Amino acid sequence: MKTKMTALAVTTALVAPAAIAQELTIVSWGGAYSKSQQLAYHEPYTAKTGITIINDDSSAEAVAKIRAMNEAGNVTWDVVDVVASDAMRLCDEGLAEELDHDAVLAAAPDGTSASEDFGDLIVSDCFVPQIVYSTTFGYRTDMVGDTPPSSICDVFDLEAYPGKRSLQKRPIDNMEWALFCDGVAKEDIYDTLGTPEGVDKALAKLDTIKDQVVWWTAGAETPQLLADGEVVMGSTFNGRLFSAIAEQNQPIGMLWDMQSFDLDGWIIPAGLSPERKQAALDYLFFATDTQRLADQAKYISYGPARKSSAPLVGKHAELGIDMAPHMPTDPANAGNVHIYDYEWWADNRDDLDAKFQAWLAK
């Protein structure tokens, strides 16, 4: 009898209708970034609605996995955090849902519509912007002597700053920085990079430091290399450097010159059932409102994507330090920024990737 009861209970549990989806699978980047989302978005959302949120730290391979899931007709993700360029690719391929931003997102507290509040940052119809981050350099304060680096071109100056540097293993940003330091004016960078001579010029500049470069693929590598003292300076996402400096007390300084701005945000994968799509939209409405975006900045130094969130950015939740001066968008840091051209890279990425990889292998 007891066995029968158990069997019955198990069966009931198993065939519980999938319609009451009390779970959302949210895909993000992991590490300190996921933690900031957990604290600013997921936990308040669970407290409010009772919906459990499962984290999947797979954003790095999101495009490939969404393609495969779509082909197999088995999309297990509900909301996915991707960089803007990935969102554009997914949107072009029909793998992400197109959204009417004003209809599905909250308006600003003063009534400004969502599309106006996010402004230019809505780079694709499928994309809900979340943060502005930058790829920039950190350096070991105890390994650079009395004059810490102040210009991006110090990265290419092996005489003044001897030692290894870590750079991301991709052409984006590195090629632009190389051209800039080779004397190309900022507004001419993409025109120059569009010609074969320009590509050679950029690679020739990178050649001057190639022996001294450690190439990284994961955002956590540069902080680790800096903490070990294996590199004297290295590029990574500014939030990672903030966490190494402010939370881990490492002897690291920020070099904001020519920091490369990029956007990160949410998409909803195509092919969800109507109930799941609605659940995902409900989450997005909650997680991208003005207050929530400002809350995230309490945990990590990335700038909120809404204009209306900026005045609400306060102090770090645990350290109590003012977060505004650590934001890439802070006027003191944004004196000379590099605006990375998504569209140019979308058109030229494959070609330059091949050339860059060939150059690396030389």
Added chain:
Amino acid sequence: MAALTPISRKPMSLVLPTVAAAGGFFGLFIGTANGSGAMGVLIGAVTAVVLALVYINVLKNEPLSKWINIALFGVLGFLFGGIAAAIIGLLYGWFIHWFTYWLYEGRYRARLLPYLTPGQVLWHYSFRVICGAIFVFLITPVLVVMPLSFNAQDFFTFTPEMLRLDPAGYSLKHYQDFFTNNEWQRSFKNSLIIAPIATVISVSLGTLAAIGLSQAHVPGRRAIMAILISPMIVPLIISATGMFFFYSQIGNWLEATLGLNKTFVGYVKVVLAHAVLGIPFVIITVTATLVGFDRSLTRAAANMGANPVTTFFRVQMPLILPGVISGGLFAFITSFDEVVVVLFVGSAGQKTLPWQMFTGLREQISPTILAVATILVGISILLLATVELLRRRSERLRGMSPS
């Protein structure tokens, strides 16, 4: 073992170069750590030779020179790098002194057969050194991880505090993170659910397959065997891609047609995929045990009226149990360590420990991974030791001598 061979003192022409080589070898490590390997070799070799000459020709008192040497290197180590270096210095001081006298007094021949040629003696010790080196290379990566898991910082770095053995450089916070962090706890729980179920399935199916395939009358058994063990040979990434599409279909059917819960279907998919990976190990180990199994025993059992099922459980199973158990262990470890297939087949709800470690390493080089690794090493040692003890016990009970 008593001395087999009378020993005699050896000429310094043998002792000095060998001692110099040993000193140089250790000097290489110290020198490399301090900037110049060549200088280290030179200094190491020269100090070893000079000290050997002084102790043998001037001091002529073995116990006294031993303590002098240990103290000397201990103090040197302390001056260079604090307590940790002092310990290394003490050990080195003891070793190089022992080594010098071991050669000089000819003690290395004491336990060997008297008729061995010098070449054979050299090989005897080289062989041991090679075995030791292999052991060191295998075990060092595991050992390095352990102290790092107590790092007070969030990086994979031996901090100066750690090297000074300062308690402030150590902390249990990464262990605390593992036991309190939901992501780690959920993945640990998932691993503990998935691995045992997958093991039970692999062991049952694998054992039956091995027994069936060992029957001479099964047609095409070599071909069947090859297919069954193919998951072991085919590159994992290819199996994983195939499994992703195959199990997606099954999963869709289970969810849509039978109306099963999404999470439950996720577990079913991963468990089945891992069972497939584990089956080859069971088949191979059980087939190997069956080679030594006497078929007349099953015929004898049948003769006495036992049906095949009784025969299997009462006669055959106890005899092939060691093979079944070791196959099961392999299957368990395969599932417990597996990351590629689960990344493809599973969804975030089935995130296992290796998956969590993999993303942890990629996104955030957190020493929590090292804490988990240390715990897993501990569990593996306990598991293997338990199985070995049980095996010996059962052999003793059955009156067999432990092998």
